[in-house]
Amino acid sequence: MVREKQSVVIAGGGSTYTAGIVMMLINNQDRFPLRKLKLYDNDKSRQDIVAKACEVIIQERAPEIEFAATTDPEEAFSDVDFVMAHIRVGGLKMREKDEKIPLKHGVVGQETCGPGGIAYGMRSIKGVIELVDYMEKYSPNAWMLNYSNPAAIVAEATRRMRPESKIINICDMPVAIKKSIADILGLKDENEIVDRYYGLNHFGWWTEMRDKEGNDLMPILRDHVRKYGYTAVVDENNPLLEEASWKDTFLKVRDVQGVDQATMPNTYLKYYLYPDYVVAHSNPDYTRANEVMDHREKIVFAECRRIAANQTAVDTSIEAGEHAEFIVQLAGALAYNTYERMLLIVKNEGAIANISEDAMVEVPCIVSKRGYEPLCMGKIPHFQKGMIEQQVAVEKLVVDAYQQQSYEKLWQAISLSKTVPSATVAKQILDELIEANKEYWPTLV
């Protein structure tokens, strides 16, 4: 089959993940051929660092692809088939505040969970909606595949504010976990695992994992997880695990899984089930944002600068991991009608039978040219139902607060988060977050 060539814009061109996605796209010209590739960002100097390296990579490996980097929305969003979005409104500097302010009050400080995730949600909504509007104005038939976090809150906001838009919110965590599990079980890769999974973004459980022949992988996995969590015995195979905080998260799965032994958890449940442990093991003066600025950001940007200086990427260390593979695989399924099964964040509409219809849930979907079709995961038990309903309410209250500019709704959202002990603490955190986010949030009354 001759595959029609695609035009892609990566929004958040200056992201630490852009070069990896570009590498993935270039390596997969047989599966997902490109005619055009553009980078778009609202920070030219940051994007330039990445763009100069991408230009060299494309010149060297696929010079037939037309390449451009721009901060002009019209140039960026015109004539595209896919928008791959991963913006971080406020940057890592604001992430640092999201993490440090709650921690000062003895509460989990995390990018997407608890008060930090709520603060980030209040910043992200406007930025992501702006991207959707650019896409609809300049390329109304395109799809937006959105990684921008906090994906759960962004998904609720886009469902409400742009209900007809062709946007699919996604997360690479289940894929990264399945990659680890494939390593643990000696399978070729994560695509060898057929799963049943339900929940919200960064808040879900696997009820089944089977190999392609239908053999149940859960019993042997359970034995491993009890001892090692999701860490493969040989850690070096997983670059994520080189970082201390990720290593801890993958190991802590031992305890998270212990709470419900029938299922396998998403790693992010650690923040909701063991917040006391997380706070005790956090350094309020040096959080994950600091680790990312000192590690991933430095490494990626140094490599981009090196490629631009040498005008060659033949020996580059930039890799296209499962994060890049997942978004390109999704675009391929939509473009070429592959009917692949992928976990996406979509409107529930009965996929989880005993959760409200309008919750944005993460479930397996069949993806084809006509979009996605969620699979029905049936009724879920009290434990998960209780947790999910509480978290859905938190996410909906954040979007209420954004739309209604309501202090009370945001106070309720933070108070309701399972990571927060009381409305008193919630209010103290909220008041500091308002001060820190003056430039980004709507004024709350």
Ligand code: NAD
């Ligand atoms: P980063 O700060 O390195 O890059 C984000 C880029 O977005 C920056 O270059 C910034 O200038 C740009 N940007 C910010 N606001 C913008 C706007 N309104 N319009 C255009 N560009 C804008 O961040 P990162 O660490 O590379 O992460 C990027 C995003 O991807 C984050 O939201 C992160 O949480 C998310 N992410 C999500 C998943 C997932 O599973 N969903 C996985 C990995 C990363």
Ligand code: G6P
């Ligand atoms: C996972 C999650 C993402 C998160 C990413 C990066 O992949 O699915 O939602 O943004 O980790 O986290 P980090 O702390 O490394 O920036």
Ligand code: MN
């Ligand atoms: Mn994620």
